[in-house]
């Protein structure tokens with residue numbers, strides 16, 4: 001609808017990232033001028049971020065690439081047709097594959113490229129090529145997640161829904177800003193705020209008093225690089241105090257005694273000495289976490305990019321399994337996905 005100054009306000013979805021916030025766009029003479037969050041949107045609740053609000057720059061900025069560019073003999077970029085670009089790339093890739101084999105071609109997908117259909121098409125492309133060398137933002141900055149899952153085993157039903165959880169442990173991650181780690185990615189601060197209001201007990205392990213840590217029931221503020229030590233201490237405490245979900249572990253776990261032996265040296269006092277967090281605070285956090293009926297935990301870039309990041313992810317997976325915080329028969333699945 002246009003107002004008297006010729007401005008038009010249109011309800012839309014921001015497509016700058018895959019979060020897809022519901023927004024209003026202001027359009028003047030056919031050009032998008034600005035964007036604000038739509039407070040009536042049932043998913044994003046009025047949220048918009050700085051990047052989304054810079055839509056005019058994204059759409060009309062002088063550096064935006066609107067057509068394929070290829071370097072000429074002088075090293076200058078020249079505009080070429082999509083057909084020329086695709087044929088040139090195919091020719092060059094064929095030469096490389098013929099000479100060095102399919103694994104000589106690697107593919108890196110950024111965050112947005114992982115969303116459908118980009119992720120599916122790039123996966124199919126690499127399958128057709130016969131190369132296993134696919135990388136992404138996840139494999140670069142959080143490789144421990146995949147390795148730990150391979151070592152620990154994957155629970156195909158997924159985890160507890162954040163909206164249903166009594167407790168949640170965040171380690172080396174700040175979902176209030178990143179929207180990762182189990183909190184719904186769309187307007188994460190709104191969801192965290194609501195969860196705290198309904199009584200969720202957040203435990204945050206982060207050297208920094210992050211935006212998420214400010215909402216925590218317990219904030220463990222260790223020296224950096226000791227996440228695996230802290231998690232080993234939590235696993236040890238759960239086992240030492242008999243707080244594990246015994247039925248779930250008996251049915252789904254194995255090698256419990258080996259795990260117990262490996263974490264035995266990580267007493268609260270040892271963790272205090274090494275990670276610089278009070279032993280009693282570790283006990284408090286562990287008891288809150290393990291005594292909850294439902295919960296979840298997630299590690300982020302902070303843990304994964306620190307020393308022993310894979311071990312931290314593995315111990316976190318052990319902690320979640322020990323507490324039985326896996327989706328079980330009869331649990332509500334908040335977002336089953338449209339294609340499943």
Ligand code: SF4
Pocket residue numbers: 014015016017018019020021047048049050051052053
């Ligand atoms: S998070 Fe920001 S960039 Fe992404 S859809 Fe929402 S407003 Fe747009």
